[in-house]
Amino acid sequence: MDLQLTGKVAVITGGTVGIGLAVARGLAAEGAHLALCARDERRLRAVVHDLKTEFPVRVIGVAADVSALDGPAKLAGAVTAEFGGADILINNAGTGSDETILTAPDERWQAYWDLHVMAAVRLARAIAPGMKARGGGVILHNASICATQPLGYEPIYNVTKAALVMFSKCLANELIGDNIRVNAVNPGLVMTPDWQKTAKALTAGTDRSWEDYLQGIADDNAPIGRFADPAEIADLFVFLCSPRAGYVVGSTYYVDGGWLRTTT
Numbered sequence: 001m002d003l004q005l006t007g008k009v010a011v012i013t014g015g016t017v018g019i020g021l022a023v024a025r026g027l028a029a030e031g032a033h034l035a036l037c038a039r040d041e042r043r044l045r046a047v048v049h050d051l052k053t054e055f056p057v058r059v060i061g062v063a064a065d066v067s068a069l070d071g072p073a074k075l076a077g078a079v080t081a082e083f084g085g086a087d088i089l090i091n092n093a094g095t096g097s098d099e100t101i102l103t104a105p106d107e108r109w110q111a112y113w114d115l116h117v118m119a120a121v122r123l124a125r126a127i128a129p130g131m132k133a134r135g136g137g138v139i140l141h142n143a144s145i146c147a148t149q150p151l152g153y154e155p156i157y158n159v160t161k162a163a164l165v166m167f168s169k170c171l172a173n174e175l176i177g178d179n180i181r182v183n184a185v186n187p188g189l190v191m192t193p194d195w196q197k198t199a200k201a202l203t204a205g206t207d208r209s210w211e212d213y214l215q216g217i218a219d220d221n222a223p224i225g226r227f228a229d230p231a232e233i234a235d236l237f238v239f240l241c242s243p244r245a246g247y248v249v250g251s252t253y254y255v256d257g258g259w260l261r262t263t264t
């Protein structure tokens with residue numbers, strides 16, 4: 001299937017590892033140019049170098065914190081300077097939390113709100129007008145199954161990801177008239193270095209291997225009995241970016257190995 005993505009310009013927040021990097025690789029393999037954003041400059045430089053070596057596309061890295069007030073503007077400015085604008089925006093940067101509602105201070109709620117919701121709001125304001133001028137585009141939000149089916153230890157993550165899904169729906173309604181399609185993806189368990197780091201820390205000095213610990217999580221939660229490889233999530237993102245998904249507007253797709261226990 002020709003996904004008709006050759007020469008498109010894609011902006012990916014959190015594109016240096018995990019799902020974001022897999023999406024970057026998937027889009028580059030289809031011939032899209034990339035603008036990756038993350039905070040760790042050293043890792044960003046290395047990833048940009050590797051992608052440029054592997055794929056015949058233009059790749060820039062923008063070191064910025066998308067949760068900061070000026071982060072989205074910095075990213076959008078760099079994209080305009082290099083490419084003149086963007087056709088695709090993937091709001092992917094995000095991270096889990098661990099707290100109780102009764103003990104978490106306001107600052108913690110605000111930090112996750114800024115990372116999961118305001119970054120997407122500010123990037124829409126900064127990038128969508130240019131997309132419209134180019135004739136249209138695609139904006140995708142990487143939320144989580146936790147937006148619908150909460151995990152007990154991370155209420156702030158659950159709440160802010162649920163807000164991101166609703167934001168995605170509202171933005172879809174507002175932008176489809178400009179030929180900009182907005183959708184969201186809710187992954188389940190995805191094997192990233194972060195999961196492995198946590199598993200290693202929790203099993204250090206115990207009889208249990210970190211691999212066995214992660215298998216236990218998969219067995220307990222995902223009927224498929226395993227974590228997803230990031231590329232399995234990225235493939236859906238890449239398809240949703242394509243004009244071949246031209247009638248997909250304002251939807252949220254679960255990629256969770258059967259973990260969601262309801263029909264919605």
Ligand code: NDP
Nearest residue numbers: 014016018019038039040065066093094144187189190192
């Ligand atoms: P990782 O922790 O592996 O990667 C996160 C990426 O985001 C990194 O590139 C990181 O780079 C970047 N990032 C984090 N914070 C910021 C920030 N403030 N500004 C700019 N960049 C930032 O994440 P995953 O691949 O696991 O997850 C990606 C998304 O998918 C997240 O939104 C997550 O909530 C969601 N998700 C993940 C699941 C999983 O099982 N892994 C399941 C469901 C949803 P740097 O640190 O250099 O800034």
